[in-house]
Amino acid sequence: MATKWKLSGRNCSYPKNSKRGLAIRAASLDRFGQKPQASFMNSTYTTNGFVDLKDRSDAYLLTYGFNFLGAEANINIWNPKVEKPEDFTTAQIWLKSDSADNFETVEAGWMKDTYKSTGCFDLTCSGFVQTNKAVGLGGALGPISSYRQQYELNYGIYSDNDGNWWLKIKHNIAVGYWPKEFLGQSATMVQWGGQVFSYSVKTKPPHTGTQMGSGEEAHALFGGACYMSTSIEGEMKGSRYQGGMGKYKVAMLLLWVLFDLCTLLLLKVEARSSSYSLEREIETKLKLLNKPAVKSIQMMPNFHLESQSSSTKDVFNASSDVFQIWQKSGSCPEETIPIRRIRKEDLMRVASLDRFGQKPPEIFLNSTNITNHILHNLNNTDDIVDLKDRSDAHLIAYGFNFIGAEANINVWNPKVDKPEDFTTAQMWLKAANGGNFESIETGWTVNPKLYGDHNTRLFIYWTRDAYMSTGCFDLTCHGFVQTNKNIVLGGTIGPISIPSGQQYELNYGIFRDDDGKWWLKVKNSIAVGYWPAELIPNLGTAKFVQWGGQVFSHAVKTKPPHTGTQMGSGDEANNRFGHACYVSNVRIKDNSQILKYPQFVSTYTREPYCYGALNDAPYGKDPIFYFGGPGRNPPYCP
Numbered sequence: 189m190a191t192k193w194k195l196s197g198r199n200c201s202y203p204k205n206s207k208r209g210l211a212i213r214a215a216s217l218d219r220f221g222q223k224p225q226a227s228f229m230n231s232t233y234t235t236n237g238f239v240d241l242k243d244r245s246d247a248y249l250l251t252y253g254f255n256f257l258g259a260e261a262n263i264n265i266w267n268p269k270v271e272k273p274e275d276f277t278t279a280q281i282w283l284k285s286d287s288a289d290n291f292e293t294v295e296a297g298w299m300k301d302t303y304k305s306t307g308c309f310d311l312t313c314s315g316f317v318q319t320n321k322a323v324g325l326g327g328a329l330g331p332i333s334s335y336r337q338q339y340e341l342n343y344g345i346y347s348d349n350d351g352n353w354w355l356k357i358k359h360n361i362a363v364g365y366w367p368k369e370f371l372g373q374s375a376t377m378v379q380w381g382g383q384v385f386s387y388s389v390k391t392k393p394p395h396t397g398t399q400m401g402s403g404e405e406a407h408a409l410f411g412g413a414c415y416m417s418t419s420i421e422g423e424m425k426g427s428r429y430q431g432g433m434g435k436y437k438v439a440m441l442l443l444w445v446l447f448d449l450c451t452l453l454l455l456k457v458e459a460r461s462s463s464y465s466l467e468r469e470i471e472t473k474l475k476l477l478n479k480p481a482v483k484s485i486q487m488m489p490n491f492h493l494e495s496q497s498s499s500t501k502d503v504f505n506a507s508s509d510v511f512q513i514w515q516k517s518g519s520c521p522e523e524t525i526p527i528r529r530i531r532k533e534d535l536m537r538v539a540s541l542d543r544f545g546q547k548p549p550e551i552f553l554n555s556t557n558i559t560n561h562i563l564h565n566l567n568n569t570d571d572i573v574d575l576k577d578r579s580d581a582h583l584i585a586y587g588f589n590f591i592g593a594e595a596n597i598n599v600w601n602p603k604v605d606k607p608e609d610f611t612t613a614q615m616w617l618k619a620a621n622g623g624n625f626e627s628i629e630t631g632w633t634v635n636p637k638l639y640g641d642h643n644t645r646l647f648i649y650w651t652r653d654a655y656m657s658t659g660c661f662d663l664t665c666h667g668f669v670q671t672n673k674n675i676v677l678g679g680t681i682g683p684i685s686i687p688s689g690q691q692y693e694l695n696y697g698i699f700r701d702d703d704g705k706w707w708l709k710v711k712n713s714i715a716v717g718y719w720p721a722e723l724i725p726n727l728g729t730a731k732f733v734q735w736g737g738q739v740f741s742h743a744v745k746t747k748p749p750h751t752g753t754q755m756g757s758g759d760e761a762n763n764r765f766g767h768a769c770y771v772s773n774v775r776i777k778d779n780s781q782i783l784k785y786p787q788f789v790s791t792y793t794r795e796p797y798c799y800g801a802l803n804d805a806p807y808g809k810d811p812i813f814y815f816g817g818p819g820r821n822p823p824y825c826p
Contacts, residue, residue, distance in 0.1 A: 221312025224274075224385065245389040247400060248282075248381025249416070256375040259283055260344030260356075261416045267332045268399035275386040275398040279414055283345050283353070283375040294345055294353050294366050316355075318364035323357065333402065338411060347374065380416045407536045470535050473544065477530040477664060504765050506772075508711065510599055510694040512646065512679040520673040525717075527663055527670075528678040537637055545638065545664025547655045548608075551576040552623055553745065573623060573654070574794060579744040581755060581793040581801040581815040582616075582736025585776055585786035590730035592777035593617055594697030594709075597631055597735075598770045601644045601684045602754035605819065609741040609753040610635035612647070613769055613815075617698055617706070618732040619724065626652045626724045628706055630696050632681060635661075643680040646694075648708060652724050668708075670717035675710065685757065688766050699777060704728065729779075733786070735771045736801065736815045748826040750798055756816020761800035768802075768814040785810070798825035 224243065263279050270277060285292040310325035311318060318325065333339045344356045351368030388396035401414025520526045538544045553574040585593075597613050604611060614631025629649040636642050638661060650667055651659030662677035663670060670677065685691045697709045704721030721728075743751035756769025764770075776786045791801040791813070798817055805811035819825065 221308040221310070223307070223309075243385055243387050243389060245384045245386070245400075246381060247406070248379040248383075251378050252376065256283065256378055258344065258346030259375075259378040259380075260342060261380050262340040262342045264402070264415045265329055265331075265333050265339045265341060266402040266414050268401060268403045269397065270399075271397035272386060272388065275384065275396055277382065277384045277398055277400055279382045279401060279416075280380075281343055281345060282377075282379040284377040284379070285375055316364055316366055320361065320363045323361070323363050325363070340417070382414065407533075409533075469541055470532055473535055473541050474530060474532065478527070504691065506596075506598075506691045506693050508596070508693055508695065510681055510683070510692050512676055512681055514676055514679055515674065522673065525670045525673055526676045526679075528676050530664070531640070534638070534640055537640070545660040545662070547649065547651070547659075547661075547740065548577065549656045550578070550654060573625070577740055577742055577744060579739045579741070579755075579795050579799055580736065581761070581799040581817070582734045582738075582791070583771065583774065583789055583801070583803055583813040583815075584792055585733045585789050586731070587733075587776070587778065587786070587788075588729065588731060589779050590617065590733055590776050591779065592697065592699035592783070593730070593733040594695065594699075594773070594775050594783075595735050595771045596693040596695045596773045598757070598772075599632060599644060599681060599683070599685055599692045599694055600757040600769050601642070602634055602756060602758045602816075603752065604634050604636055604642060604754075605752035606741060606743065608637060609739065609751055610637065611740075611753055611755055612738045613736070613756055613771075614647075614738065615696055615698065616732070616734040617727070617730040618734070619726040620731055623654060625654050626727050627654075628698060628719050628724060628727065630698060630708055632694070639678065644682070644684060645678055646675070646681050646710075648677055650719055650724060652726070667723050668717055668719055672714065672716045675714070675716050677716070687757070687759070691766060693772065695773070700729075733776055735774055735813060736792075737769065737799065739799065739819065744795065744798070750795075750820040750825050752818070752820040754816070754818050755799045758816065758818050760817050761802040761814040764802075764804065764814055765812070769816045771813045771815070772810070774811065774813065795825070797821075
C-alpha cells in the first residue's frame, strides 16, 4: 500500500496554485479544510455519551473506557462513490474524550469542540505536527480493493510519555503527532468504522447515494463489504508510546467492523446493543445448532415398517432411485447421525435468531369460500383454515383415528421468485385443522432463505400451535429425534425429474408406534427418526392427512402482482404425468392396522388459477393426485 505521490517523484512542498484551487471550492476561506459545523439532533443517546449529528450517518464499532492511551486497526481500502458536491465519506478511527455535545477527538484529521470552530483535515491549519518526510497527508492511496484482491492499511494513534498523540501507519511508521493540548491525557471512547457527511441523510427522501466503505452491504462480508481487522484498544498502565518509532506489546483483540451506506451495524439501533453482542449471539446459536457427533437413543421402531410398491412404477416410467448428494462422500460412524452444518451466513439472513428454522407466524383469513367451491365430498369442514401467506393445493383425508400415512412424491426443482418465498411438496398429519392445530410434516422443499440456495431438499417440520411459536424445520430446534446415520435432514436430493422424460419419486411415511412416537421413514422401509409423543400431545391419532404442495409468500391471496414462485413442477396439474408434479401410492393406516387408500378424500386449492389440484382416479386403477402451477401467469393469475 503506497501513497500515489511517491510514485511520481514529486517534491515535498505544496505547489501554491494547487492550494489556491482547493480553497476556491470552500464556502468560507475561514473554514477551509474543516468538517462542516455540526448540528445536534434531539436524541436520547446524547445524554449518555452518544451524539447524533444532523448531517452525518455513522456505522462503527465503539468501546468505552477511562484511560485509553492508544488504538489501531487495519482498514480495508476502497473507493466508494460520492454523489453530491458537499458530500464526503470516510473509513477511520476516532479517539475521543467524553463530553457528549462538546467532545474532543483526534482522527485522520483532528478537531476540538465537536467540529464547531476548531480543527481541520491534514495540515490545512495549525495543529498536527508532521515529522515524516515520506508520507503525504491528504495523498491518494492505492491499490484499491476489488472482489478478487483485498488491500488494507494499518493505522494507529498512541499517547507518548509527554502526552502527545502520535499517528503511525504500517504498524511502526511514525507520521507525526497532535500536541497534548488537543485531547488530554487519555481517551474515554474509541470508534472504528465509517461516516458519510451529507445534507441528505437522516431526513426526508431521497437519501444521498454517497456510499460508505465499499458501497456493499455489511452482510456481504469479506471481499464484498469494507472491513476493519486486528483492532487494538490500549489501556496501558505505566506504559506509553516511546518517541516516534518505539514499539510495545499489548493484548490484541480481533474485531471485524463491516459497514455500508445505511449503517447496518450502527450501534445506535435499538435492535442490537453492539456488533460484538450480535457476533456473540450468532456464535452461541451456531454452537447450539452444530452439535458434535453423539450417540442416539432408540435406533429402530418397535413395529414392522410395512409399505406397498408404487403403482406408478408399473403404469408409468417412474424411478425411486433418489438419493442424497452427500452420500457420495461417505457416511457417519455407527450410532451417530449426520447433521447439516448451519453457517453464519444462514443466521444473517433471518430477521430474528430466535425464529431461525421456523416458518413465519401466520394470520388467519376469514373466508366463506373455503367450504363452498374448493373442498368437496367432506361433510365436516368446520376446522379447515385459510392462512394468509400460504397457498395450498392438496388432497385431504378426514377421519378420527389415523395412526399413519405414506405416499410417493414426485421430485422437481421449482423456481422461487422472491427472497422470502419457499415452496414445498409434502405430507401433513394433523391433530386438527383449526386455528391452533398440531402438525407433523415431511417432503421436499426449495427454501433459499433457510438453506441459502435453490436446491431441492428433504425436510421435516412440526408445530403444536399452527406455526405461531413452536416447532421448526429439520433439527434446528429440540424436538425430532434422529436415529439414522445415512440420511441428512435438510440435505439435497436428486436426480430431478425431466419434463416429458424420466420421472423420479421418493417414498415418505409417518407411522405411530406402540409407545406413541411418530416415526418418519423414507424409501418404504428406512427409519429416519421420530417425534416423541410428549412433543405433540394432542396427536394421539391424526384427524387430517394432507398430501400436496404449498407456497409461502407475502404475494399470494392479495392484489396483483402474484408471486412467480412455482409449486410442484411449475406446470399445471391438468397436464398430468411427465409434466405436473404428482403424489402416488397414497395410503393411510387406522386402528384396523391395514395400510389402505383412504375412504373419503377431497381436493383443495385456494387459488385454482395459480396452483391447481387434480385427483386422477380411473376405474380399477390406483388414483394419482396431480398438483401445482407457475404462480403468476397473466391473465389467469395476474
